Amino acid sequence: xxxKTIRHEIEDGILTVVLDRPDNLNAFTVEMADELEHTxxxxxxxxxxxxxxxxxxxxxxxxxxxxxxxxxxxxxxESKTPSLADMDDLGDPELRRIxxxxxxxxxxIHACRKPVIAAINGAAVGIGATxxxxxxxxxxxxxxRFGLVFGKLxxxxxxxxxxxxxxxxxxxxxxxxxxxxxxxxAAAAHAVGLAQAIYEPDALLGAARALANAWTRDRxxxxxxxxxxxxxxxxxxxxxxxxxxxxxxxxFYTSIGDGDDGVRAYLDxxxxxxxxxxxxMPPFYQEWIDATT
Numbered sequence: 001x002x003x004k005t006i007r008h009e010i011e012d013g014i015l016t017v018v019l020d021r022p023d024n025l026n027a028f029t030v031e032m033a034d035e036l037e038h039t040x041x042x043x044x045x046x047x048x049x050x051x052x053x054x055x056x057x058x059x060x061x062x063x064x065x066x067x068x069x070x071x072x073x074x075x076x077x078e079s080k081t082p083s084l085a086d087m088d089d090l091g092d093p094e095l096r097r098i099x100x101x102x103x104x105x106x107x108x109i110h111a112c113r114k115p116v117i118a119a120i121n122g123a124a125v126g127i128g129a130t131x132x133x134x135x136x137x138x139x140x141x142x143x144x145r146f147g148l149v150f151g152k153l154x155x156x157x158x159x160x161x162x163x164x165x166x167x168x169x170x171x172x173x174x175x176x177x178x179x180x181x182x183x184x185x186a187a188a189a190h191a192v193g194l195a196q197a198i199y200e201p202d203a204l205l206g207a208a209r210a211l212a213n214a215w216t217r218d219r220x221x222x223x224x225x226x227x228x229x230x231x232x233x234x235x236x237x238x239x240x241x242x243x244x245x246x247x248x249x250x251x252f253y254t255s256i257g258d259g260d261d262g263v264r265a266y267l268d269x270x271x272x273x274x275x276x277x278x279x280x281m282p283p284f285y286q287e288w289i290d291a292t293t
Contacts (some may be wrong), residue, residue: 005032006039007057013050014212015043015114016205022058027066028127030075033101036131040108040116045279050221051212052112054135055119055205061144062128075101102127102159106134110160110232111289113225113278115215119208120144121201125183130157133164136228137211138195140186141204146194147183167235169193220258222276226250226285233292246288253282 007018017039019026043049056062067073077097086092090099109116109131118124118132120140125147132138140146148165150157157165157178166174173192186198199207216224230250234243255263258274265272 015049016053019056025060025063026056036105050216060122061120061124064126106159109134130159130161140195141201144186146189151181220274221278225278249284
């Protein structure tokens with residue numbers, strides 16, 4: 001795919017995805033949704049990438065949906081009358097202009113085999129805020145703003161944020177955030193648990209890269225991918241025995257894969273040599289992902 005609304009920059013195993021509509025404060029469009037979804041699906045098979053950072057070009061991260069778009073600004077087909085039953089098969093082409101575009105992006109982020117870090121350099125409002133809730137960390141510039149403003153527009157939180165948000169900040173805080181629909185400054189967003197840290201603008205991307213390296217440099221890509229998906233999926237399972245089943249398979253296959261040299265390297269007091277690829281996951285992996293999606 002040739003990207004028009006985002007930009008890819010890759011260096012030393014870190015893919016930086018730049019939301020690149022600075023004249024529009026990187027406002028979200030259907031085209032941007034398509035490009036972001038494609039990015040987070042295709043990166044699973046790109047073994048040159050070990051971590052993804054998302055940031056914005058210019059003074060904003062993403063100012064929300066581009067409300068200047070013609071017709072339904074969310075890209076939805078107003079001639080339809082969809083039901084809950086219609087949503088069973090999300091791959092149905094007939095749902096293309098019914099499905100929430102932000103949800104397509106966050107589901108792709110959720111399924112990604114690489115850690116994803118948001119480097120929020122400015123305003124993150126609406127989908128600009130909710131898309132980051134599916135990421136592994138949110139680092140803020142001290143100029144950042146974070147707004148879950150849906151209530152003021154007469155709409156609802158999207159991008160699966162009603163699933164992600166309570167898991168990050170707890171239900172009482174999540175309810176308060178969506179009811180108030182305030183735009184928070186960096187300090188308030190950090191205080192409520194929406195972000196891990198605040199940085200000076202010039203230090204933000206460096207901090208994001210340092211975190212990416214702390215998480216994935218000299219790590220097994222298969223182990224990282226499994227750990228990410230195990231935490232995201234097993235924590236939502238109804239019983240710990242579901243986690244045990246997956247733990248057992250993951251431990252089995254990693255112990256005979258990269259874990260074999262990892263243990264030997266630890267005993268030999270030398271750096272390990274990990275040869276596994278996130279593009280080639282253990283045999284049980286896709287069946288598990290399909291069963292928990």
